Amino acid sequence: MGKSLTRREEDYSKWYNELVVKADLAENSAVRGCMTIKPYGYAIWEKIQAELDSKFKDTGHENAYFPLFVPKSLFEAEEKNAEGFAKECAVVTHYRLQSDPDRPGKLRVDPEAKLDEELVVRPTSEAVIWNTFKGWIQSYRDLPLKINQWANVVRWEMRTRLFLRTTEFLWQEGHTAHATKTEAVEEAELINTLYANFVEKFMAIPVIQGIKSESEKFAGAEETYCIEALMQDGKALQAGTSHFLGENFAKAFNVKFTSDQGKQEYVWATSWGVSTRLMGALVMTHSDDNGLVLPPNLAPIQVVIVPIFKNEEQLELVSEKANLIANDLKSKGVRVKFDNRTTHKPGWKFAEYELKGIPLRIAIGPKDLEKGTVELARRDTLSKTFENQEGLTVVIENLLKDIQHDLFIKAEAFRDDHITKVDTFEEFKDVLNSKGGFLFAHWDGTSETEEKIKGLTKATIRCIPLEQTKETGKCVFSGKESKQRVLFAKAY
Amino acid sequence: MGKSLTRREEDYSKWYNELVVKADLAENSAVRGCMTIKPYGYAIWEKIQAELDSKFKDTGHENAYFPLFVPKSLFEAEEKNAEGFAKECAVVTHYRLQSDPDRPGKLRVDPEAKLDEELVVRPTSEAVIWNTFKGWIQSYRDLPLKINQWANVVRWEMRTRLFLRTTEFLWQEGHTAHATKTEAVEEAELINTLYANFVEKFMAIPVIQGIKSESEKFAGAEETYCIEALMQDGKALQAGTSHFLGENFAKAFNVKFTSDQGKQEYVWATSWGVSTRLMGALVMTHSDDNGLVLPPNLAPIQVVIVPIFKNEEQLELVSEKANLIANDLKSKGVRVKFDNRTTHKPGWKFAEYELKGIPLRIAIGPKDLEKGTVELARRDTLSKTFENQEGLTVVIENLLKDIQHDLFIKAEAFRDDHITKVDTFEEFKDVLNSKGGFLFAHWDGTSETEEKIKGLTKATIRCIPLEQTKETGKCVFSGKESKQRVLFAKAY
Numbered sequence: 001m002g003k004s005l006t007r008r009e010e011d012y013s014k015w016y017n018e019l020v021v022k023a024d025l026a027e028n029s030a031v032r033g034c035m036t037i038k039p040y041g042y043a044i045w046e047k048i049q050a051e052l053d054s055k056f057k058d059t060g061h062e063n064a065y066f067p068l069f070v071p072k073s074l075f076e077a078e079e080k081n082a083e084g085f086a087k088e089c090a091v092v093t094h095y096r097l098q099s100d101p102d103r104p105g106k107l108r109v110d111p112e113a114k115l116d117e118e119l120v121v122r123p124t125s126e127a128v129i130w131n132t133f134k135g136w137i138q139s140y141r142d143l144p145l146k147i148n149q150w151a152n153v154v155r156w157e158m159r160t161r162l163f164l165r166t167t168e169f170l171w172q173e174g175h176t177a178h179a180t181k182t183e184a185v186e187e188a189e190l191i192n193t194l195y196a197n198f199v200e201k202f203m204a205i206p207v208i209q210g211i212k213s214e215s216e217k218f219a220g221a222e223e224t225y226c227i228e229a230l231m232q233d234g235k236a237l238q239a240g241t242s243h244f245l246g247e248n249f250a251k252a253f254n255v256k257f258t259s260d261q262g263k264q265e266y267v268w269a270t271s272w273g274v275s276t277r278l279m280g281a282l283v284m285t286h287s288d289d290n291g292l293v294l295p296p297n298l299a300p301i302q303v304v305i306v307p308i309f310k311n312e313e314q315l316e317l318v319s320e321k322a323n324l325i326a327n328d329l330k331s332k333g334v335r336v337k338f339d340n341r342t343t344h345k346p347g348w349k350f351a352e353y354e355l356k357g358i359p360l361r362i363a364i365g366p367k368d369l370e371k372g373t374v375e376l377a378r379r380d381t382l383s384k385t386f387e388n389q390e391g392l393t394v395v396i397e398n399l400l401k402d403i404q405h406d407l408f409i410k411a412e413a414f415r416d417d418h419i420t421k422v423d424t425f426e427e428f429k430d431v432l433n434s435k436g437g438f439l440f441a442h443w444d445g446t447s448e449t450e451e452k453i454k455g456l457t458k459a460t461i462r463c464i465p466l467e468q469t470k471e472t473g474k475c476v477f478s479g480k481e482s483k484q485r486v487l488f489a490k491a492y
Numbered sequence: 493m494g495k496s497l498t499r500r501e502e503d504y505s506k507w508y509n510e511l512v513v514k515a516d517l518a519e520n521s522a523v524r525g526c527m528t529i530k531p532y533g534y535a536i537w538e539k540i541q542a543e544l545d546s547k548f549k550d551t552g553h554e555n556a557y558f559p560l561f562v563p564k565s566l567f568e569a570e571e572k573n574a575e576g577f578a579k580e581c582a583v584v585t586h587y588r589l590q591s592d593p594d595r596p597g598k599l600r601v602d603p604e605a606k607l608d609e610e611l612v613v614r615p616t617s618e619a620v621i622w623n624t625f626k627g628w629i630q631s632y633r634d635l636p637l638k639i640n641q642w643a644n645v646v647r648w649e650m651r652t653r654l655f656l657r658t659t660e661f662l663w664q665e666g667h668t669a670h671a672t673k674t675e676a677v678e679e680a681e682l683i684n685t686l687y688a689n690f691v692e693k694f695m696a697i698p699v700i701q702g703i704k705s706e707s708e709k710f711a712g713a714e715e716t717y718c719i720e721a722l723m724q725d726g727k728a729l730q731a732g733t734s735h736f737l738g739e740n741f742a743k744a745f746n747v748k749f750t751s752d753q754g755k756q757e758y759v760w761a762t763s764w765g766v767s768t769r770l771m772g773a774l775v776m777t778h779s780d781d782n783g784l785v786l787p788p789n790l791a792p793i794q795v796v797i798v799p800i801f802k803n804e805e806q807l808e809l810v811s812e813k814a815n816l817i818a819n820d821l822k823s824k825g826v827r828v829k830f831d832n833r834t835t836h837k838p839g840w841k842f843a844e845y846e847l848k849g850i851p852l853r854i855a856i857g858p859k860d861l862e863k864g865t866v867e868l869a870r871r872d873t874l875s876k877t878f879e880n881q882e883g884l885t886v887v888i889e890n891l892l893k894d895i896q897h898d899l900f901i902k903a904e905a906f907r908d909d910h911i912t913k914v915d916t917f918e919e920f921k922d923v924l925n926s927k928g929g930f931l932f933a934h935w936d937g938t939s940e941t942e943e944k945i946k947g948l949t950k951a952t953i954r955c956i957p958l959e960q961t962k963e964t965g966k967c968v969f970s971g972k973e974s975k976q977r978v979l980f981a982k983a984y
């Protein structure tokens with residue numbers, strides 16, 4: 001196969017980069033920082049999309065689509081938001097190419113076709129959406145307005161990595177409008193919990209729900225809720241955010257409604273999103289030195305059947321049984337592939353499907369036909385058993401559930417094992433450098449301290465966890481009063 | 493409601509523009525030529541997407557995602573394609589904004605952040621995809637490669653109309669690579685037929701399959717297959733295209749494969765797409781002076797139940813029955829909404845759902861409870877009947893099928909009635925100006941004649957129909973030899 005992988009303990013970062021490419025998830029493109037999502041990676045993303053989309057709809061949200069471009073004057077209307085994204089904006093300045101007089105057959109930008117007002121390629125859509133909401137909201141009867149959009153966005157990142165940080169990425173962005181502050185805060189919380197449940201139950205990735213510190217929150221938000229996951233190298237990854245935007249965008253775009261009391265009031269807002277970054281979290285949470293490990297919920301192929309044979313006649317006999325098994329599995333909704341290619345040897349196929357993270361592999365050969373068995377291999381544990389062909393579908397259905405569950409438990413144990421309470425800055429640095437993970441430490445609540453800790457250790461406040469027994473103490477760095485512990489970590 | 497609509501015969505174009513906005517399908521945005529697709533319109537687009545996507549997958553295609561941006565040097569590689577799109581390209585030239593020293597709190601493009609090479613916002617993705625395919629294709633074993641992408645594209649149009657012609661639009665673009673010319677041509681034909689079946693059976697819009705003349709074909713294609721529909725005003729609308737690209741892109745990007753004979757050969761290509769333009773075709777094929785008419789397959793809500801009541805007590809009794817009806821319909825997979833709002837009168841609701849094109853409306857009041865009936869109204873025919881509550885679900889299931897079928901038959905009769913054989917240029921002009929529709933005429937096969945006819949009448953060759961009894965004759969314009977009749981029309 002020529003696909004041998006760097007081991008994680010050798011170089012985790014290299015392992016990740018290689019795995020994403022070798023497992024056919026994504027690759028770099030000719031466009032600086034932009035990735036191509038390959039069919040196998042995209043099939044996983046489609047599963048993420050479908051599940052999230054149905055959850056959004058179940059909670060009363062509707063999809064819509066807003067323009068890719070934001071005129072600069074709209075973009076700058078909410079100043080903090082604009083300031084936060086200004087440094088990474090791709091800008092369209094011209095609308096035509098023409099023949100290049102100096103290079104026959106080649107093109108150049110037509111200098112005559114300069115836009116009067118430049119267009120920003122959306123890094124996020126609050127501006128263009130709130131400018132639109134202005135026309136949609138007049139009365140309290142128009143509220144709440146709960147909209148989601150599946151879209152591509154562009155943020156000009158200087159250092160990019162497949163899925164984790166790319167110039168263009170795919171995401172969903174929810175944008176809601178409410179009559180009251182309470183309702184908007186509840187929406188932001190509801191979505192953060194929806195994200196947490198989705199990531200934990202569907203992707204088998206444990207997360208901690210929390211809120212961001214002032215310096216880490218979204219540009220233009222009053223409060224940013226988040227879910228934070230922990231990767232196998234001890235670095236944290238922000239897997240989703242949900243923002244309570246207050247009246248900031250309503251004021252920037254003058255969006256008011258007539259209340260049921262007949263008064264003109266500003267509208268309260270939220271926005272929230274998850275992106276193709278989740279694909280990076282998926283890879284880095286479960287996979288191993290042999291390749292991807294996929295939770296059954298997300299696996300485009302859940303079971304692969306590999307025939308063992310020495311000649312055409314054997315393949316025919318084995319295929320007959322394999323097709324029966326495959327059809328029975330399909331009838332129960334299991335996603336199964338029978339790989340009967342004669343161009344590749346079983347050993348090659350085993351390695352290939354291991355690399356691709358197929359949760360279960362069935363091998364079946366002439367001896368199995370005699371005995372009425374198959375060999376069943378689990379990708380997550382790499383364990384093999386012999387199973388009777390009779391009743392195999394039920395065994396597999398149960399195993400798929402087990403694997404989904406076990407992957408979560410394993411990741412959760414690792415995560416729980418990597419949350420360390422630290423009470424001195426020495427301890428903070430020691431644990432960060434030796435073990436990594438989350439450091440659960442007191443903090444004085446100032447951006448100044450946060451900045452200093454970041455400067456000294458590269459660790460940032462990932463979140464102030466929502467669920468914790470409140471405990472006062474002394475800041476791990478400044479020694480000043482602290483109202484509660486927060487989670488620090490180095491992060492992706 | 494304040495939503496009265498211009499009548500079609502008064503001003504068809506105005507009727508269309510008003511209807512798209514008033515029925516909440518889409519609206520213009522702050523970005524020149526870009527539309528916002530509103531939730532109701534987007535819900536219809538999602539139905540189109542889901543059905544097409546499953547048809548693509550059933551025929552062995554996989555989804556992937558390629559970058560939004562195309563570096564100019566890649567864009568210009570296939571010269572004809574580049575030339576065809578150069579005049580309508582949005583171009584990114586800078587990657588950063590900064591504070592504007594002259595306007596406090598405002599932003600300007602950072603002159604220091606100019607790109608070395610400009611990026612074209614994709615008007616279509618052949619270039620970026622074939623540059624990628626180069627890395628994916630080495631051997632005949634890698635072929636065929638059958639990829640689809642759901643994406644936004646940008647073409648800088650000077651005159652735009654919602655759905656029909658917008659600067660940004662949503663579409664799917666298929667891109668396939670094959671070992672032989674025959675296989676590529678078969679793929680292009682297969683997809684054109686897939687499009688025809690989808691548009692006819694799912695959208696109830698009759699189409700004619702054909703090929704484009706030299707001057708109307710896709711820039712960079714050897715042959716463009718298309719499906720052409722006819723709108724109620726007698727103008728044609730191209731609803732989808734499928735291109736046989738020959739070896740043009742393989743040569744431009746040097747994509748070769750080792751054949752099973754061990755020879756290096758260029759790869760054969762196709763590309764094909766349908767877009768949000770289909771939404772315009774949908775509106776203009778079926779709708780009437782009262783608003784939208786939606787085929788049941790595409791209707792986000794297929795049945796709406798409106799309660800008739802004078803007081804709270806009546807509403808409660810009616811609601812009880814309405815909920816039973818709704819639940820029974822839901823259990824059969826019918827998309828039903830019970831509108832029990834007390835803020836709007838039944839008459840308002842009737843008009844609203846008529847405007848929105850809901851195929852069936854049930855009205856139920858106290859008298860119906862006594863009699864065990866409901867009033868059932870069909871949107872397409874505007875006819876009403878009384879139906880027994882008993883067995884209602886079956887009646888409705890059958891009616892939904894009837895409506896789907898009848899809409900097609902009606903549109904097909906109109907279309908068939910608007911295909912006129914003409915044999916002189918006088919006749920050509922007379923029919924075009926009086927009746928419109930397709931003119932089935934002999935043509936000498938030259939771009940020169942085509943151009944002249946277009947200049948004189950605005951009619952273009954919509955397609956050379958695939959299915960026709962070959963008949964030689966004299967060109968309707970030049971009198972020269974003609975090998976077959978072709979379809980002319982004014983077109984969207």
Ligand SMILES: [Zn+2]
Binds near residue numbers: 412416
């Ligand atoms: Zn635990």
Ligand SMILES: [Zn+2]
Binds near residue numbers: 904908
């Ligand atoms: Zn017919």
